[in-house]
Amino acid sequence: MHEMSLAEGIRTIVHDQARAHGFQRVTVLRLEIGRFAGVEKPALEFAFDVVMRGSPAEGARLEMIDLPGKALCYDCAKTVEISDRLDPCPECGGGRLIPQGGDEMRIKDMEVV
Amino acid sequence: MCTVCGCSDMVTADGKVMSHDEAHRLGLAHSHAPSVAVATLPFPHIAAGGAEFTHGHSHSPDHHHYGLGQAGASVPGLTQARLIEVETGILAKNDALAAGNRQLLQALGILTLNLVSSPGSGKTTLLCRTIEALGDLPLAVIEGDQQTSADADRIRATGARAIQINTGKGCHLDAAMIGHAIDDLRLRPRSILFIENVGNLVCPAGFDLGEDAKVAILSVTEGEDKPLKYPDMFTAARLAILNKTDLAPHCDVDLDLYEANLRRVNPLIEVLRVSARTGEGMDQWLGWLQARLAEKAA
Numbered sequence A: 001m002h003e004m005s006l007a008e009g010i011r012t013i014v015h016d017q018a019r020a021h022g023f024q025r026v027t028v029l030r031l032e033i034g035r036f037a038g039v040e041k042p043a044l045e046f047a048f049d050v051v052m053r054g055s056p057a058e059g060a061r062l063e064m065i066d067l068p069g070k071a072l073c074y075d076c077a078k079t080v081e082i083s084d085r086l087d088p089c090p091e092c093g094g095g096r097l098i099p100q101g102g103d104e105m106r107i108k109d110m111e112v113v
Numbered sequence B: 001m002c003t004v005c006g007c008s009d010m011v012t013a014d015g016k017v018m019s020h021d022e023a024h025r026l027g028l029a030h031s032h033a034p035s036v037a038v039a040t041l042p043f044p045h046i047a048a049g050g051a052e053f054t055h056g057h058s059h060s061p062d063h064h065h066y067g068l069g070q071a072g073a074s075v076p077g078l079t080q081a082r083l084i085e086v087e088t089g090i091l092a093k094n095d096a097l098a099a100g101n102r103q104l105l106q107a108l109g110i111l112t113l114n115l116v117s118s119p120g121s122g123k124t125t126l127l128c129r130t131i132e133a134l135g136d137l138p139l140a141v142i143e144g145d146q147q148t149s150a151d152a153d154r155i156r157a158t159g160a161r162a163i164q165i166n167t168g169k170g171c172h173l174d175a176a177m178i179g180h181a182i183d184d185l186r187l188r189p190r191s192i193l194f195i196e197n198v199g200n201l202v203c204p205a206g207f208d209l210g211e212d213a214k215v216a217i218l219s220v221t222e223g224e225d226k227p228l229k230y231p232d233m234f235t236a237a238r239l240a241i242l243n244k245t246d247l248a249p250h251c252d253v254d255l256d257l258y259e260a261n262l263r264r265v266n267p268l269i270e271v272l273r274v275s276a277r278t279g280e281g282m283d284q285w286l287g288w289l290q291a292r293l294a295e296k297a298a
Helices: A003-021 A041-051 B020-026 B043-049 B092-107 B123-134 B150-156 B175-185 B231-236 B245-251 B255-265 B282-297
Strands: A026-034 A061-067 A069-073 A079-082 A097-101 A105-112 B010-013 B016-019 B082-089 B111-117 B139-145 B161-166 B192-196 B213-219 B239-243 B270-273
Touching (some): A003 A041, A003 B092, A041 A061, B082 B092, B092 B175, B111 B123, B111 B282, B123 B139, B123 B282, B139 B150, B139 B175, B161 B175, B175 B192, B231 B255, B255 B270
Parallel strands (some): A026 A061, B111 B192, B111 B213, B139 B161, B213 B239, B239 B270
Antiparallel strands (some): A069 A079, A069 A097, A105 B082
């Protein structure tokens, strides 16, 4: 996707949090990434290392937590979990699903000193 | 001031004047000058030096040192590392700017459409024909491309106002760029704002600009599998325009399969078959625009 832009978004949030909470350095940064977020994890890891240089999160460990993909099935009207965007409905086998979750990209928390 | 004990910066140690930090680092005996009141001194050196305010010391195993942890300072009752709950979307800043754009555009009653597609699907040609067909209806265009002002020049040739945004290495327009463009466009109330995004079926799907709807343009030469390969864009779009239908007989394509694949990734998507070149389907597209304008005015 646009992992460099995402890393820049993370850097902005790190600076905001550093001002608000008065910390010097981030040691661990945890992200929650939905299955349908379209985030290429190795690309984000690479961008993270590059973009965080000179910020309080320079050298921080990046942990990514997967969130399940959820979709509403237009055939059986149930909200179901699917692992692939184009999977059929596990309840009724229908193929008309619209994502209802799993596109999350957020910073969950950070360990700071 | 020394970050370890709060003493003044310069000390004498080993017969030389040096910074307090330096003296600590080199492990040299040095005195602690009474530059701050006792009550404000953190406890390390009070503990180490007792009631003595000025104390020379050498750094030995029985010397109590604080502030050597990750934080570089010690606060009673707090561990060195702490956890900050953030729970903030990575694109929160863009989302907030987009909400600001949306509020402004809504207040002015402007219909804002974000046109997304792969490069070469015919967005600019469709826009030029649309502007000509809409006649006197006030509108403005924001053009996004990595380089050149070619598209804005084509739009301006129709008489419409246009701003070109060059994103450089960027693969999408973001809400801040649109905010700046809106400031310069001096939009008229109850007009249409077309935003022609950077040709890219991936990234623009994730960046809200403050629009009313995304319109995805897919030309028949691209292949029926594109909605399945790039589902995010077609899931985010309200309308898909299947463009260049005049070329369909030459390309061995199945237009019904295009529509079926679009509805597979987005059961709610509306689909129009259009040829901007021959004008086929343009009436339906103009009718769709008029219906959205009527919704705005209601």
